[in-house]
Amino acid sequence: MEINIRINGEAIRTHIDPRITLADFLRTRADARSVHLGCEHGVCGACTIIIDGKIARSCIALAAAMDGAEIWTLEGLRDDPIIAQLRKSFHESHGLQCGYCTPGMLITARDILMRGRRLTDEIIRESLAGNICRCTGYAGIVDAIRNAEASIASERLAASI
């Protein structure tokens, strides 16, 4: 079947096999290798991407159902200011080790920061419950997101003065 889809700003029109998941489609047909496959049944969060502005798991979405959708993966967010800050904070706070969960963590962390609420560790931890990391013990990731929030807030303050 044929689908029209926008991936990281680029319009693609292509034939697909209806059984292909969005995750496999992104990796094999759109070269979006940041989409990592851990569990392939919606538990680990490594394949988290953005569909029409909302985070979702690409391993339990069919590419066939994405006709007309706008998808963003980490590849397309290279210049996104929040991702840039998160990249820095994850580096400084040891928010990653092997890196397998990191793309999903970054997309989820961006979603958490974009809700525009004051974050507590409790909120961050609850919001990360759907993303599994087997290296860091999460402490570094929680620190990274909290520090990213503080950096973004102080930059905003500086810009407003």
Place this chain on the structure above:
Amino acid sequence: MKPAQLTYCRPNSVGEAVTELVEGGWNAKLIAGGQSLMPMMNLRLVSADRLIDIRKIDALRIRNDEGAQVRIGACITHDEIQRGEIPDPSNGLMPYIASRIAYQAVRNRGTFGGSLSLADPAADWLTTTAALGATIEWEGVGGKSSCLAEDFVLAPYTTRLEPSDLLTSVIIPRLPGSAKWGAYKLCRKTGEYAHAMAMVIRDGARSRVFLGATDGAPIRLPAVETALKDMTLWSAPAAKTIAATCRADIAASGRDLSDVRIWQLCTCLERAIKMTFGLQEPMFGETSWK
């Protein structure tokens, strides 16, 4: 960990979807958010020769405030309910419940009607709609039909829906402003399916009390509802009475539950009732951030 071969179609109306269901027979499956069906298909626990995508059918996306009741389309997502994008007839119960379902990435795609028609006993909406006295509506080859949410489930993963039926919407009666609710579910980890849950709606002398995440349909507790009638404040003796009455109600239901499960359900019930008296904070969830 990939779905087997399948064909995919996206009908434009409920009528077309029903026709596809009839043509596909037992090997046709409806898909909306796919947040339960896709994992099962990836694991090959379920196969579907014909997948019928109903997510974008307009008639299934309704959100009608009809005054005394609100009609919610089957394909409204948990996230839309959580964010208050749907008129709320429940004094905040539904947004709260929605905010505690799985994870944000799942809430963004998973649907209200999908969760109900799958009828996993541990799913939140079965117990919530039962407690709210909701009516579930569907359409099939035999035309339109409906039943009370508390009569909808026959057994785990088994509802009154026939193979060609499609759940279209749910009617939720509006709670009086004075009604208080309490909801508690027991999860070892945030976002996982509950091990036990209880839902209580208390409005003066009238109450509705249900237990969920059992071995099938939610269990109504009529004796607890009666006991709550005269209760004006929560106390240690009250807790004792409720615990005993809850056990009696479970025994009278004839359901086969382990001692541990009964203990878990009674604990959830006590916490849910305390919530209606303002003595137990709602659990952490997106709506409690505000």
